[in-house]
Amino acid sequence: MELRFLGGAREVGRSAILVNGSLLLDFGVKTDSPPQYPVGSARGRGVDPEAVVASHGHLDHVGAIPALLSGDSRPPIHWTPPTDELAQVLARDTLKLHGGTPQCPFTGEEVSRVTEVSETHGYREPFEAAGHRVEFLDAGHVPGSAHVLVDDGETRLLYTGDFHTDAQRLVSPTADRPDADVVVCESTYADVEHEPRAAVEERFVDSVRTTLWEGGTVVVPAFAIGRTQELMLVCEAHDLDCYVDGMGQEVTDIVRRHPEFLRDPEAMRRAKSNARFVTGRDGQRKRIADQSTVIITTAGMLSGGPAMTYLPEIHANPVNKICFSGYQVEGTPGRQLLKTGSAEIGGRHLRVSAQVESYDFSAHADSTGLRSFLGAYEDTPILVDHGDSCEWFAGELEAAGHDARAPELGETVEV
The missing domain is CATH 3.60.15.10 (Ribonuclease Z/Hydroxyacylglutathione hydrolase-like)
Known part of the structure; x- marks a missing residue:
């Protein structure tokens, strides 16, 4: 061969x-x-x-x-x-x-x-x-x-x-x-040795709950395929309300059409019911960014997508939080934000006062x-x-x- x-x-x-x-x-x-x-x-x-x-x-x-x-x-x-x-x-x-x-x-x-x-x-x-x-x-x-x-x-x-x-x-x-x-x-x-998934999930949920209790907004940049659905399942399992924005919405509907390829189709159904899909019409994203809630949104490395709307809205408040859900490739805005606390987002240089955290949901x-x-x-x-x-x-x-x-x-x- x-x-x-x-x-x-x-x-x-x-x-x-x-x-x-x-x-x-x-x-x-x-x-x-x-x-x-x-x-x-x-x-x-x-x-x-x-x-x-x-x-x-x-x-x-x-x-x-x-x-x-x-x-x-x-x-x-x-x-x-x-x-x-x-x-x-x-x-x-x-x-x-x-x-x-x-x-x-x-x-x-x-x-x-x-x-x-x-x-x-x-x-x-x-x-x-x-x-x-x-x-x-x-x-x-x-x-x-x-x-x-x-x-x-x-x-x-x-x-x-x-x-x-x-x-x-x-x-x-x-x-x-x-x-x-x-x-x-x-x-x-x-x-790399991954931290046990249960421990990653527990840290993520505890952090999100703390921010919501303080009245803050949590933006979770996530890849549309796989990661968005995983985070929706985590939120539903821990009774966390969330919004879902970007291509992850369409992907969620696709994977639900193929239940035989899911670990727990019923859990995915519950996760879809727990989440609110964002249409982006009439300034909806800016209104959501003012809420004390979780927003799961593309793109996972801040290179585009609806995240470009949410970050400028929430970046200046130190109570708010940005929770990366996966690896940030060198040269991406996500990696820049993790390393320096600032990044080029949507054509603007943002110095972020919101808390920035990273979780390995690989x-x-x-x-x-x-x-x-x-x-x-x-x-x-x-x-x-x-x-x-x-x-x-x-x-x-x-x-x-x-x-x-x-x-x-x-x-x-x-x-």
Whole structure:
């Protein structure tokens, strides 16, 4: 089997692996400025697979997929039902925000073609793609996320995609450890130990309750896919009223249409009933910002979205609070705010007097989780990708007795 790492090698973003020159696993975007696309493509174009298999619906894994449908190219796209819908939401959002600019690698026509070539599959339902036998297994990351098992008749490849080995309120942890001849494993948090989720949740809830008791407003920047729904579930479980704003509203409705991909569909129904969705009409956001309440809003790193309205409204009051719910990438306004207490928000430089806190609600396996997962593959070659410390982690695995390495960007590996 031949694997060409077009993206995601020794980096986080633009995940893309070409198998045997014909089967493409993921095709994402690295959201730098300007965006970066998989190598061998110009703004996502120029790669011509026979079929595409997508692991889950996040921009760094599916953000450039419509660009594969330019010209006469019509490769079938295989994914789970939630990933299908989530990827199309992301594509439409990218088109709405950046259509006709270098920030958007595809046209509206190409986005509309996605539906024509989409083929959905559940977990443990084998299918054929570009002459390979493929199977999705639950990865425990977000609804519909999958490990991808690929068999070309000689070699069985396990592409982990993004995964979590601990339970979240939204989805159950991965429990699948299929036989494989080679594993391509993500390593996002290879050098991090997550605080136990129950402890994170308890600290978050206690902090929010303190602010509400003092009459303050809590803004929680959150990723639309996965994180918003997780926080809605936390709020409902602890009897905290909340507003939900941004793309997370549409995503919530999508995941509720696929209850078989949720840990507790009834809990998600209650969380939706507990939350109030914001329309943004007639100055609604400014009125909400004056309330003593919780506002869960995109974007998770303050790079856009309704958060741009809420922060200027609440930033000057030291009773108010901004609670980040995940990692803030270097160079983003969220990271700047955490480090310096000020940030460029919506074209304005804000020096924030509100309290700023950060909570690790990550949906990725940490160092212990990764090693636990890979314990099932002691005698299997491991190719480490999707991380900022891929080489280091591969070295750690080798020291522990694994056959491990970290391919370079653009490298072709024979396995």
